[in-house]
Amino acid sequence: MVVRIRDVAQLAGVSVGTVSNVLNRPDEVSPESVERVSRAIDELGYVRNDAARQLRAGISTTVGFVVLNSQNPFYNDVVRGAQDEAAAHGIAILYGDADEDFARQKLYLDLFQQQQVRGVLLAPYGDVLADLRRLRRSGIATVLVDRFSADSEFSSVSLDSVAGGRLAMEHLIETGRRRVAFVGGPFQLRQVSDRLAGARVAAEDAGMPIDLEVVPTEGMLLEDGLEAGERILARPKRQRPDALIAANDLIAIGLMQALTVDGRLLVPHEMALIGFDDIPFAAAAAVPLTSIRQPGRQIGRTALRTVLEEVEDPTSLPRQTVFPPELVVRRSTAG
Amino acid sequence: MVVRIRDVAQLAGVSVGTVSNVLNRPDEVSPESVERVSRAIDELGYVRNDAARQLRAGISTTVGFVVLNSQNPFYNDVVRGAQDEAAAHGIAILYGDADEDFARQKLYLDLFQQQQVRGVLLAPYGDVLADLRRLRRSGIATVLVDRFSADSEFSSVSLDSVAGGRLAMEHLIETGRRRVAFVGGPFQLRQVSDRLAGARVAAEDAGMPIDLEVVPTEGMLLEDGLEAGERILARPKRQRPDALIAANDLIAIGLMQALTVDGRLLVPHEMALIGFDDIPFAAAAAVPLTSIRQPGRQIGRTALRTVLEEVEDPTSLPRQTVFPPELVVRRSTAG
DNA sequence: CTGTTAGCGCTTTCAT
DNA sequence: ATGAAAGCGCTAACAG
Numbered sequence: 001m002v003v004r005i006r007d008v009a010q011l012a013g014v015s016v017g018t019v020s021n022v023l024n025r026p027d028e029v030s031p032e033s034v035e036r037v038s039r040a041i042d043e044l045g046y047v048r049n050d051a052a053r054q055l056r057a058g059i060s061t062t063v064g065f066v067v068l069n070s071q072n073p074f075y076n077d078v079v080r081g082a083q084d085e086a087a088a089h090g091i092a093i094l095y096g097d098a099d100e101d102f103a104r105q106k107l108y109l110d111l112f113q114q115q116q117v118r119g120v121l122l123a124p125y126g127d128v129l130a131d132l133r134r135l136r137r138s139g140i141a142t143v144l145v146d147r148f149s150a151d152s153e154f155s156s157v158s159l160d161s162v163a164g165g166r167l168a169m170e171h172l173i174e175t176g177r178r179r180v181a182f183v184g185g186p187f188q189l190r191q192v193s194d195r196l197a198g199a200r201v202a203a204e205d206a207g208m209p210i211d212l213e214v215v216p217t218e219g220m221l222l223e224d225g226l227e228a229g230e231r232i233l234a235r236p237k238r239q240r241p242d243a244l245i246a247a248n249d250l251i252a253i254g255l256m257q258a259l260t261v262d263g264r265l266l267v268p269h270e271m272a273l274i275g276f277d278d279i280p281f282a283a284a285a286a287v288p289l290t291s292i293r294q295p296g297r298q299i300g301r302t303a304l305r306t307v308l309e310e311v312e313d314p315t316s317l318p319r320q321t322v323f324p325p326e327l328v329v330r331r332s333t334a335g
Numbered sequence: 336m337v338v339r340i341r342d343v344a345q346l347a348g349v350s351v352g353t354v355s356n357v358l359n360r361p362d363e364v365s366p367e368s369v370e371r372v373s374r375a376i377d378e379l380g381y382v383r384n385d386a387a388r389q390l391r392a393g394i395s396t397t398v399g400f401v402v403l404n405s406q407n408p409f410y411n412d413v414v415r416g417a418q419d420e421a422a423a424h425g426i427a428i429l430y431g432d433a434d435e436d437f438a439r440q441k442l443y444l445d446l447f448q449q450q451q452v453r454g455v456l457l458a459p460y461g462d463v464l465a466d467l468r469r470l471r472r473s474g475i476a477t478v479l480v481d482r483f484s485a486d487s488e489f490s491s492v493s494l495d496s497v498a499g500g501r502l503a504m505e506h507l508i509e510t511g512r513r514r515v516a517f518v519g520g521p522f523q524l525r526q527v528s529d530r531l532a533g534a535r536v537a538a539e540d541a542g543m544p545i546d547l548e549v550v551p552t553e554g555m556l557l558e559d560g561l562e563a564g565e566r567i568l569a570r571p572k573r574q575r576p577d578a579l580i581a582a583n584d585l586i587a588i589g590l591m592q593a594l595t596v597d598g599r600l601l602v603p604h605e606m607a608l609i610g611f612d613d614i615p616f617a618a619a620a621a622v623p624l625t626s627i628r629q630p631g632r633q634i635g636r637t638a639l640r641t642v643l644e645e646v647e648d649p650t651s652l653p654r655q656t657v658f659p660p661e662l663v664v665r666r667s668t669a670g
Numbered sequence: 671c672t673g674t675t676a677g678c679g680c681t682t683t684c685a686t
Numbered sequence: 687a688t689g690a691a692a693g694c695g696c697t698a699a700c701a702g
Binding site: 339341355383390392 | 694695696697
């Protein structure tokens with residue numbers, strides 16, 4: 001039923017070693033053998049057994065990817081990028097959604113460890129240092145995604161979130177806003193606190209008094225934005241900010257829905273709104289949403305490449321790749 | 336550096352066989368041994384090597400999942416459901432996005448075959464029968480997701496799309512619409528043609544003349560909806576339908592954006608709009624979107640369970656699980 | 671209940 | 687350039 005390498009060898013009239021060589025170093029085999037073996041492989045429909053290959057050669061053909069929360073379409077993009085690069089290397093991606101749950105994140109890391117994956121990509125939730133060190137001790141390299149590795153102990157591929165926050169705030173100031181609220185959370189998420197920090201820097205550098213308050217949310221999903229929007233609407237008009245920076249587009253879209261329902265508030269007239277990530281839905285929002293774009297696909301590609309290189313050369317030092325943010329202006333912040 | 340089973344055996348003062356038994360059938364081992372071995376495992380941080388396990392026992396701890404197009408958040412839900420169920424069995428998911436590309440879909444199926452996955456879940460693009468038969472011949476079971484297996488050759492877990500289409504049309508008729516356009520494509524996608532078929536049935540059963548035209552799109556993404564929306568707007572007012580059924584929410588949201596930009600058309604007043612899937616963004620759209628909900632998470636869970644059962648008992652017959660659609664009424668179709 | 675051991679399918683020396 | 691054979695880490699069959 002299932003074809004093994006020795007069936008191929010038999011049909012081709014060579015030894016299993018030769019078949020293996022055809023598969024792995026065809027240049028060290030006579031063209032004639034390559035030809036015969038290839039034909040036999042086709043004829044029998046042979047597919048090599050990665051478990052055996054991995055066991056013997058000690059090299060896996062999978063890479064694990066754990067994301068914070070797959071409900072954010074931004075991570076789809078990152079995963080897509082990783083898949084693109086992986087496919088080019090014949091590598092498959094083991095995928096886990098931590099769903100902002102520490103135990104689940106650990107579960108996947110454990111699972112991936114026993115799969116002996118080639119490497120791990122992780123858009124982390126909370127403090128994962130201990131888990132990553134354990135992985136490293138067992139010989140598995142990790143690359144952090146969407147988060148800068150401050151201590152430089154691991155490689156990372158991320159956006160310059162501080163610069164992104166600054167960009168957002170500068171844009172609001174330029175378009176005449178003076179009372180800004182940053183909506184997001186939890187602040188243990190590095191991306192969130194960095195984006196806020198960037199906004200703060202820009203507010204301080206503005207050369208004029210800028211109000212910057214924080215409206216915290218529990219998570220980073222649509223419903224968190226909705227809920228925060230209602231809190232803001234509940235205030236008397238004059239105590240409301242005139243612009244909102246949301247920690248991501250999901251929150252921003254939730255905010256927009258809460259604010260604009262029944263025409264209660266005009267965006268951008270009464271309230272400007274800016275998000276993060278530039279997911280496809282940002283442009284399709286009720287009022288097209290200004291956003292700080294992250295190159296998700298490229299982040300994914302780069303992360304995968306980085307982890308492979310790290311495995312290739314284990315003496316290589318951890319390296320931080322940081323991409324610049326890009327401001328995409330749409331109607332939600334129009335002057 | 337890396338701990339093997341014999342290191343554990345040595346530390347615990349037992350044989351490797353006993354350690355293996357503790358791992359796989361603890362009830363056949365004396366409690367004392369279980370205790371000693373467990374302690375040794377903890378102490379050494381032993382993690383079992385799945386490649387070796389798989390090679391020897393012939394049983395894999397991964398399941399492959401290939402989706403049509405990961406840009407549709409609906410599939411996130413399905414994948415999440417599959418992950419939930421998989422995690423409960425200590426199984427990890429190999430994930431591939433076919434991105435509506437036949438070659439890519441095949442690439443992932445090949446990759447999964449050489450990984451010798453326990454089974455494959457597939458939200459298919461186009462005709463995959465040949466590939467699935469090849470997988471089956473190599474001993475890998477496949478379950479189709481989000482598509483009914485008409486020939487009953489494979490198991491499937493899906494929504495009753497025909498009923499969904501009917502539900503959508505009936506709702507429009509009830510709320511007074513008479514000139515409906517179905518917007519979607521490509522029609523080779525079974526989900527699309529089924530949804531249209533359902534709408535057609537409802538139109539014919541209405542007991543009054545109902546116009547049903549088709550506005551074809553190339554794909555199922557936001558931009559396809561946008562583009563179709565512009566085509567519709569380009570027509571003279573009286574040649575426009577008074578309601579649209581979109582083949583999925585992405586198209587619906589694209590349509591909404593195109594139609595409502597600059598207040599060109601009022602939804603639902605001048606044009607009712609209904610989508611499919613009920614993704615989180617449907618409720619958050621400019622005008623909250625009426626949609627036919629699919630229980631994505633449950634579909635994923637069921638699909639995973641089905642494929643595991645099929646592996647467990649290879650003599651079991653293919654089985655079709657069909658979930659009923661649910662109409663979720665929001666403002667976009669308000670009377 | 672425990673220990674010994676064959677062997678899963680492959681890659682990789684080492685001879686030839 | 688090719689073949690023979692060892693052995694990766696584990697499970698399961700068997701003997702005790």
